[in-house]
Amino acid sequence: xxxxxxxxxxxxxxxxxxxxxxxxxxxxxxxxxxxxxxxxxxxxxxxxxxxxxxxxxxxxxxxxxxxxxxxxxxxxxxxxxxxxxxxxxxxxxxxxxxxxxxxxxxxxxxxxxxxxxxxxxxxxxxxxxxxxxxxxxxxxxxxxxxxxxxxxxxxxxxxxxxxxxxxxxxxxxxxxxxxxxxxxxxxxxxxxxxxxxxxxxxxxxxxxxxxxxxxxxxxxxxxxxxxxxxxxxxxxxxxxxxxxxxxxxxxxxxxxxxxxxxxxxxxxxxxxxxxxxxxxxxxxxxxxxxxxxxxxxxxxxxxxxxxxxxxxxxxxxxxxxxxxxxxxxxxxxxxxxxxxxxxxxxxxxxxxxxxxxxxxxxxxxxxxxxxxxxxxxxxxxxxxxxxxxxxxxxxx
Numbered sequence: 001x002x003x004x005x006x007x008x009x010x011x012x013x014x015x016x017x018x019x020x021x022x023x024x025x026x027x028x029x030x031x032x033x034x035x036x037x038x039x040x041x042x043x044x045x046x047x048x049x050x051x052x053x054x055x056x057x058x059x060x061x062x063x064x065x066x067x068x069x070x071x072x073x074x075x076x077x078x079x080x081x082x083x084x085x086x087x088x089x090x091x092x093x094x095x096x097x098x099x100x101x102x103x104x105x106x107x108x109x110x111x112x113x114x115x116x117x118x119x120x121x122x123x124x125x126x127x128x129x130x131x132x133x134x135x136x137x138x139x140x141x142x143x144x145x146x147x148x149x150x151x152x153x154x155x156x157x158x159x160x161x162x163x164x165x166x167x168x169x170x171x172x173x174x175x176x177x178x179x180x181x182x183x184x185x186x187x188x189x190x191x192x193x194x195x196x197x198x199x200x201x202x203x204x205x206x207x208x209x210x211x212x213x214x215x216x217x218x219x220x221x222x223x224x225x226x227x228x229x230x231x232x233x234x235x236x237x238x239x240x241x242x243x244x245x246x247x248x249x250x251x252x253x254x255x256x257x258x259x260x261x262x263x264x265x266x267x268x269x270x271x272x273x274x275x276x277x278x279x280x281x282x283x284x285x286x287x288x289x290x291x292x293x294x295x296x297x298x299x300x301x302x303x304x305x306x307x308x309x310x311x312x313x314x315x316x317x318x319x320x321x322x323x324x325x326x327x328x329x330x331x332x333x334x335x336x337x338x339x340x341x342x343x344x345x346x347x348x349x350x351x352x353x354x355x356x357x358x359x360x361x362x363x364x365x366x367x368x369x370x371x372x373x374x375x376x377x378x379x380x381x382x383x384x385x386x387x388x389x390x391x392x393x394x395x396x
Contacts, residue, residue: 011194022209026050041088048084051077082140161219168211175204242314245299253313261364272322273374277353279318
């Protein structure tokens, strides 16, 4: 088949457009990867994608005069790019790559390059060249697809970004296959004509260059955003939870109390303020480990008493707050259960005694004032011996 001058012109213009776009993107991503280091594999991926796309394009410039350079350089870049991309995804995913496996991959690539030279200069066998390059690339493609699928299962939050990379990879590969089949069947005589296989090859190169850049950048961005969300959650936990008892700290209690007050209908709750008697003496006599055990034991007791809608907090030192938000009958049952644990005039089931003050609060009432009322009741309780009081009214 002989192409017309207009077809040659169209093909040349298409090649110039593809080369221009891919060269611009390649320079951009390599520059960015070196100037702005990111996750492991970022630079390797930039080099690998550039080599892979350039290899496809150089392979498309196959005329009798450029046959050796096109075959050897083009396929070398394709194999080297595939190897770099696989290694980049492995490092990005945190997968260990043994040095001998890396040396084996690059050694196999070098052996195939030497074979390509012989199969182009001494024995012109395009089918065998295709088998060697396609076999090597297919093994790496299978490893890469397997890795991406596993990462999609392991990281649901990154599934879309990994899936997009997988789609670009498979799409670019499928778009390049018709031209390979054409080159084998036509023995390379149709390599620069304006036909569907050549058009699909250029589309595949653009997809790998433009789509691959966007997909891998999106994967990095999604991972960074996920880690920022996780860090934000960890900081929020550290800011609102007591690290020893994993109860709300004072800040967490204030925020949770405000949420309860804002969403609760006009209703009342009972606020209890508790602290361990002679806690300093426990620390001084038995050590801080024993003091921590007492704190955690009291925290577990309060968890047993509380319902999911109640609030429990360690507000500082050996002081705890329990906000009972249920109906009056339920609150009375909870107070009765608490009295069993905090038995009067003896150590009860805890092994130490606890003083307690209580007060009634209404939605949107100032928490500090409510705690001050309960605090006054707790110190009166210390003076006369621990017992569970009837909740004091807000105006008491």
